Amino acid sequence: MVELDQTPRFSLESLFQGGDGLDRSARWMAHAPHLPDSVPVQWQDLAVLQSLPDGQWLERDAVAQHAEAIDRLLASGLLITDESAQDGVRRRDDNAREIAWWTPALVAQAHGTWEAVDIEDRNNKGLMLSSEQMVEAFGAAPEPDFRRAPDGPVQALATPTRTGFDELLAARRTCRNFDPAATLDARSFATMMRRVWGALGTKTLAPGAVAVKKTSPAGGGLHAVEAYVLVQRVEGVAPGFYHYLSMQHALEPLQALSTEEAAAWAHRFVAGQDWFHDVPVMVVMVARFDRLFWKYRRHTKAWRVVHLDVGHLSQTMYLSATELGLGCFVTAAINDRDVEQALDLPPLREGAIALVGFGPRAMEMKTLELDVFDPVTPGEAVA
Template sequence: MKLLRCADIQFALDDSPRFDLASVLAGGDGLDTRPRILAYAATLAEPAELSVPQLAALAGMAAGEAVDEAVLAGRHGADTIMALLERGLLVPAVAKEGAPVPGGDGGAVDWWPPARLAHLAGAWRGVDIARRRDDGKTTSTSERVAEFGPAPTHDYAVPGAGSMIELPPPPAGPLDDLLQRRRTCRNFDTRAELPMSAFSAMLRRVWGVIGTRELAPGAVAVKKSSPAGGGLHALEAFVLVRRVQGLAPGLYHYRAMHHAVEPLRKLTGEEAAAMAYRFLAGQDWFLDAPVLVVMVARFDRLFWKYRRHAKAWRVLHLEAGHLSQTMYLSAAELGLGAFVTAAINDAEIDEELRLPPMRQGTLAIVGFGPATGEARNIELEPVVPSPATRRLGR
């Protein structure tokens, strides 16, 4: 049988301390601080620790190079090759007639290797923030101050700079009021449905396509209300509907060119709530939003132009930020609460949406809907006016 190395694989030398029972039993501090080799791949639920012989076996194979199992066993030992097969880091060159090679789909996408490592290493699966809080495994702000000292100042001045030169009051306009009304909502109305008119407005304003321009045959740029790298707009909107008037609970994909939604999966109200909880990694203060929008990056589209580019992955996160701010302002204008979060179980979401690994991936979730007047969860409102706000009156 011929074997291939997993196409999307990155290695890291990890120096983080780990609990070591043997150290405790020997009278030590219970920490193992020896560096270890970790392998990250789209096919792995968690990083795999490798031995030096296992690393050598993988490093000796080029991506796409099929090598006979017996040859590899002769070079590196049968146990080494079997361990890599069991972990999915080596895969059969042909799993089944006509079936794709596991872990090979992303190989044609030209990732910048450090970005690929960050994307794989930063993925979450099974994280439950509310449970960690309830189990006493999180720290409060006052506890962090007590342990680490005060946070770096919120009123930053460049050391050695000259005296401040105050600027005159800027002209007032409707945008100023809208910007001041922008806020993150942690208290959504648990019973309210989002009107279809507001749902339609939010999707169109934030993710809808205004127009296109053909750059060359086979290459089309897109204009939306927010900017995007190369005009490619490689972020898709997958919508988890819980309470929208006239629309059944379920998963949908927003067809931005047509201002329409494609049904992907029907859900009961209970199923939609459970899915939202998993997607949001247990952030129960966002759970009651009637609509969640999962922003999914199409790496293959952006990296088609920016191949192995050191800035391309960063640009996708900037685009998610642009869309989020547009979403916030639209929500403020409609009188809705809104939020954005990247603390999500992105690996689980990718699987739920059946995204092709390393070609597409979840970056963030936004949500919006009617807020409640009840302060069940802490919000950053009201605030103490800044010196500039007091001086300018707004």
């Protein structure tokens, strides 16, 4: 995909010429899924790229008439060679071609990721805005009590029934204070994994087509989300990376880690959100795009569906952890690329979507949680 970029950017030449150091000229940027970032491209080079046969290798001599454009396209990575130095790029390109991606979703998945982001470090450097600073900079946030017709009549609803389930829902919290010394007991860990990610059954729809039943819904019954576990402190489970086998209710060991290594990876996985990294166990929810797009081929909605699947699993995780008396969280602010490299995920065939964690809460609250809030009584907001 190609985008017209009009964002000012640093220019040393502008400084040398007595300017403000910014280049404000427009440029075309190419978003290619096999590359980690967008790259500038000349419009005439795109015409050369368009003229080349798709998916076929060519000798340089066959395109000698476009030598300068070919050199620029090779330098940018928009064209690739058969040299071994580009194996990583070729692997991404092969996966992008083999799986039935819808192109806008493919580009979003390829380029909407983080690597080596450290929010704690940014906080320490004063680079993160507080709520007060955001209001000062951007004005007040849109009102939470949203109405389409503010002056129109409303129809009040009946008083809702209250059961123990309502108490469970109300007790749900995002925990930002975990006990750094606590170990998650084996039974609670196993219960969480089974309740949230375990398979309850299967249904063969046709030879080679199997739907899966779990406690959460999933698009097409495919359940194309895998659970990868980073263990820090779990009774009977050594620190390390694991893959949860949902059919067998078992862990597949991937890499053993020292306590220090596990802590470092936890910090990196959650992009330096220091209020999360003391959790005893993290579960990365990884989409299997090859399974999802086997059915929903080049589908405009399918990429959204896998994010909904992860959301359903997250809420099931919240309710299960709350019922067990555990703190828990979900975050999509993760270093996706670091996660995928650590777990050796095939790029664009599988991808980390979000991460959850659960374990004993700390006795002291250092980071704000919504344990105390202003309650809303039905009917008051629309009076």
